[in-house]
Amino acid sequence: MYVVQIASECAPVIKAGGLGDVVYGLSRELEIRGNCVELILPKYDCMRYDHIWGLHDAYRDLWVPWYGGRIHCSVYCGWVHGRVCFFIEPHSQDNFFNRGCYYGCDDDNMRFAFFSKAALEFLLQSNKRPDVIHCHDWQTGLIPVMLYEIYKYHGMGNQRVCYTIHNFKHQGIAGTEVLQATELNRAEYYFQYDKLKDNFNPFAINLMKGGIVYSNAVTTVSPNHAWEAHYTEVGSGLGHTLDLHQDKFSGILNGIDYDFWNPEVDRYIPFNYTPDDFEQKVYNKKALRERLLLRDEPQKPVIAYIGRLDNQKGVHLVHHAIYYALQREAQFVLLGSATEPGINAHFRHEKNFLNDNPDCHLELGFNEELSHLIYAGADMILVPSNYEPCGLTQTIGMKYGTVPIVRGVGGLVNTVFDRDYDPNKPPEERNGYVFYQTDYSALESAMDRAIGLWYNYPQEFRQLALQGMAYDYSWNHPGTEYLEIYDRIRHK
Numbered sequence: 001m002y003v004v005q006i007a008s009e010c011a012p013v014i015k016a017g018g019l020g021d022v023v024y025g026l027s028r029e030l031e032i033r034g035n036c037v038e039l040i041l042p043k044y045d046c047m048r049y050d051h052i053w054g055l056h057d058a059y060r061d062l063w064v065p066w067y068g069g070r071i072h073c074s075v076y077c078g079w080v081h082g083r084v085c086f087f088i089e090p091h092s093q094d095n096f097f098n099r100g101c102y103y104g105c106d107d108d109n110m111r112f113a114f115f116s117k118a119a120l121e122f123l124l125q126s127n128k129r130p131d132v133i134h135c136h137d138w139q140t141g142l143i144p145v146m147l148y149e150i151y152k153y154h155g156m157g158n159q160r161v162c163y164t165i166h167n168f169k170h171q172g173i174a175g176t177e178v179l180q181a182t183e184l185n186r187a188e189y190y191f192q193y194d195k196l197k198d199n200f201n202p203f204a205i206n207l208m209k210g211g212i213v214y215s216n217a218v219t220t221v222s223p224n225h226a227w228e229a230h231y232t233e234v235g236s237g238l239g240h241t242l243d244l245h246q247d248k249f250s251g252i253l254n255g256i257d258y259d260f261w262n263p264e265v266d267r268y269i270p271f272n273y274t275p276d277d278f279e280q281k282v283y284n285k286k287a288l289r290e291r292l293l294l295r296d297e298p299q300k301p302v303i304a305y306i307g308r309l310d311n312q313k314g315v316h317l318v319h320h321a322i323y324y325a326l327q328r329e330a331q332f333v334l335l336g337s338a339t340e341p342g343i344n345a346h347f348r349h350e351k352n353f354l355n356d357n358p359d360c361h362l363e364l365g366f367n368e369e370l371s372h373l374i375y376a377g378a379d380m381i382l383v384p385s386n387y388e389p390c391g392l393t394q395t396i397g398m399k400y401g402t403v404p405i406v407r408g409v410g411g412l413v414n415t416v417f418d419r420d421y422d423p424n425k426p427p428e429e430r431n432g433y434v435f436y437q438t439d440y441s442a443l444e445s446a447m448d449r450a451i452g453l454w455y456n457y458p459q460e461f462r463q464l465a466l467q468g469m470a471y472d473y474s475w476n477h478p479g480t481e482y483l484e485i486y487d488r489i490r491h492k
C-alpha cells in the first residue's frame with residue numbers, strides 16, 4: 001500500500017512532543033511491513049537539520065493557490081533515519097515557517113492551512129496518488145475537506161483519508177479568511193453545523209471538526225481516550241460531532257519505536273542493559289547524578305518528570321511532587337518546557353529556589369539526549385496529567401525499567417496497572433501505580449506506596465520494574481490496527 005503521512009512534526013527532526021514520535025514510529029512500522037511510506041512536512045528554519053540525510057531539491061516550482069493568487073514554493077527531499085520526507089518551503093513575505101518556532105504564532109491557523117493546501121498541491125502536481133493519506137491533529141484538519149471539495153475533481157478521487165487526533169484541546173478555531181485563502185470560499189456552505197461551523201462559537205470554523213466530518217476514518221490515540229472524548233468534557237466540545245460520526249471513530253493505542261527507545265541499543269546512554277542484566281541500570285543512575293550534580297546517595301530513589309509543562313500535564317501536581325519527593329528522602333529530576341509565560345515563570349522561580357538542593361534538578365528546555373539518560377537513570381516516572389490522550393513517557397519509562405506513577409486518565413488507564421489494586425491484572429502482570437483524584441493527597445498516596453516499596457521491599461520493587469519491561473508497547477499491535485483501517489477505507 002502507498003501511504004503518505006502529512007503532519008506538522010516528525011521526530012527527531014521536528015519534535016515538540018509526542019506527535020513527532022508517533023508520526024515517525026508509525027511510518028517506520030508501516031514501511032517495515034512492506035508498505036511504501038512518504039512524509040510531507042513544513043520546512044521550518046529551526047528543525048534539526050542534523051537528523052536529515054541527503055537533503056536536496058525535489059520539486060523546484062510548486063505554485064500553490066492562495067487568496068486568488070499563487071505562492072511559489074520549493075519542495076526538498078531528504079531521509080530522516082531512513083524515512084523519505086518532503087519538506088515544503090514557501091517563498092512569501094509571510095515567512096510561514098521561518099519563525100524560530102514550530103507553534104505559538106498569532107497566525108498559526110493560516111500557517112497550517114497553507115501547509116495543508118501546499119501538501120495537496122504537491123501530491124497533485126507531482127502525480128503522487130497514495131492509497132491513503134494519513135494526517136494528524138488540527139494543523140492538517142483541512143486536508144480531507146479540500147480533498148473532497150476540490151482535489152477530488154482534479155484527479156484525486158481515489159485517495160482516502162485517515163485522520164488521527166492527538167489532542168482535542170487544540171482544534172484550530174478560525175475565521176472565514178481561511179476559507180478564502182485556501183480557495184474553499186463559499187462561507188455559507190461551510191458555516192453549517194454538519195460541516196465546519198464550530199459547535200460553540202457561531203462565528204468561527206473549526207479545522208479539527210472539518211477533519212472529523214470529511215475523513216474516511218478518525219482515530220485518537222488510545223481506546224480509553226476515544227471513549228472519554230466521545231462521552232465527556234475531554235472532547236472539548238467535539239463529543240456531539242464524534243457521536244454523529246461514531247461509525248468511523250476509534251481509539252488505537254500509540255506504540256513506541258523500540259529501535260530508538262530501547263535501553264539495549266540506546267546510543268545516548270552510557271550503559272546499555274536488558275532485563276537480564278538489569279543491574280547495569282544503576283550505572284546510568286550514577287551517570288545521571290553526575291551530569292545533573294545530584295549527590296550520590298545510592299539508597300535514594302530518583303523520581304523523574306519529562307514533558308511539556310502545561311495545564312494538561314497537571315503542573316500543580318508536578319510542583320507538589322517535587323517537594324513531597326524531597327520530604328520522603330527521594331531525589332527529583334524534571335525535564336520540561338513551558339510555552340505559557342505564567343507557568344514558565346513559576347518553574348523558573350522554583351529552579352532558582354531549589355538550585356542548591358543536592359537532591360533535585362529542574363532542567364527547563366527541550367533536550368532529547370538528556371531525556372534518554374533520565375529514562376534510563378531514574379527509578380520512577382511521574383505522569384500526573386489532568387487529561388492524557390495516550391501518553392508516551394510512561395511506556396518509554398517502562399521499557400527502561402522505570403516504574404510509572406500515573407493519574408488514571410486517557411491512555412494511562414490502558415497502559416499502567418496498579419501494583420496493589422488493579423482489578424483486571426494478576427499481580428505478576430501489574431506494572432506501576434495509579435491514582436485518580438487531582439488533589440495532593442491522591443498523588444501522595446501513590447508516591448508513598450511507590451517509595452515505600454523501594455525502601456522496604458527492594459526486591460519487589462525490582463520485580464515490578466521488570467514486569468513493566470516485559471510489556472510490549474511497540475508499534476507491532478498498533479501497526480496492524482492502522483493497516484486494518486487503511487484496508488477498510490481503501491475499499492470503500
Ligand SMILES: Nc1ncnc2c1ncn2[C@@H]1O[C@H](COP(=O)(O)OP(=O)(O)O[C@H]2O[C@H](CO)[C@@H](O)[C@H](O)[C@H]2O)[C@@H](O)[C@H]1O
Pocket residue numbers: 016017018019021022166167221254306307308335336337365366367368371388389390391392393
Ligand atoms: N523537555 C523535553 N525534552 C526532551 N523531550 C521531551 C521534553 N518534553 C517532552 N519530551 C518528549 O516528548 C514526548 C512527549 O510525549 P507525550 O505523550 O507526553 O506527548 P504530548 O503530550 O506532547 O502529545 C500528545 O500526543 C501524544 C502522541 O499521540 C500523546 O501520547 C499525548 O497524550 C498527547 O498529549 C516524549 O517522547 C518525551 O520524552
